[in-house]
Amino acid sequence: MAGRTIIAPSILASDFARLGEEVAAIEAAGADWVHVDVMDGHFVPNITIGPDVVKALRPHAKIPFDVHLMISPADPYLEAFRAAGADYISVHPEAGPHLNRTLKQIRKLGAKAGVVFNPSTDPSVIQWMMDEVDLILVMSINPGFGGQTFMHSQLRKIEALRKMIDAEGRDIPLEVDGGVTPETAPLCIAAGATALVAGTAVFRGGAERYAANIAALRG
Numbered sequence: 001m002a003g004r005t006i007i008a009p010s011i012l013a014s015d016f017a018r019l020g021e022e023v024a025a026i027e028a029a030g031a032d033w034v035h036v037d038v039m040d041g042h043f044v045p046n047i048t049i050g051p052d053v054v055k056a057l058r059p060h061a062k063i064p065f066d067v068h069l070m071i072s073p074a075d076p077y078l079e080a081f082r083a084a085g086a087d088y089i090s091v092h093p094e095a096g097p098h099l100n101r102t103l104k105q106i107r108k109l110g111a112k113a114g115v116v117f118n119p120s121t122d123p124s125v126i127q128w129m130m131d132e133v134d135l136i137l138v139m140s141i142n143p144g145f146g147g148q149t150f151m152h153s154q155l156r157k158i159e160a161l162r163k164m165i166d167a168e169g170r171d172i173p174l175e176v177d178g179g180v181t182p183e184t185a186p187l188c189i190a191a192g193a194t195a196l197v198a199g200t201a202v203f204r205g206g207a208e209r210y211a212a213n214i215a216a217l218r219g
Helices: 016-028 051-060 075-084 099-108 154-168 185-191 207-218
Strands: 006-009 034-039 065-070 088-091 112-117 135-139 174-177 195-198
Touching: 006 034, 006 207, 016 034, 016 051, 016 207, 034 051, 051 065, 051 075, 065 075, 065 112, 075 088, 075 099, 088 099, 088 135, 099 112, 135 154, 154 174, 154 185, 185 195, 195 207
Parallel strands: 006 195, 034 065, 065 088, 088 112, 112 135, 135 174, 174 195
Antiparallel strands: none
């Protein structure tokens, strides 16, 4: 997909006492999406936020909400997150027994359906159902906590998924999340990524730095 790289700041790295202001600030600074990490303390070793927080944040920005569900099972919560204002809802193949059914349900609810790849998840998991996929997210860290170091091994996975997308001829964003910095962002883009999630790299320095931080990731 040609064009400007999508930047989706992860609010996991923002000031949780000022979430509404932070979401408004990243939109004003040029962010394309708001990335929302939902963790349940079961699928991943951390607990973050639920649909009510997403609903409360929705009026603070007009850009799409990119909701990453690190929860298992995910299916019982899809409707709540869509009703709360999620535009993209992404799930892990390991979070339920029927990935295809989950993706179809997300789309039926009117959201775009994403698939998330843990570092050990093989790209072939979506090989036979690319028509149901609207977003692909590659985790370049093990999910659960922010601030981890980028795993260079995932660049080959990004390349493999890029080939799969191109073979389908579809305009599917290929997103990378984990350890994305001005140093690793060009590597991801060169491998075929079209969207980048960044937490610390965007939110460091306070609101007056957000625009410059976002610009630095685009290169």
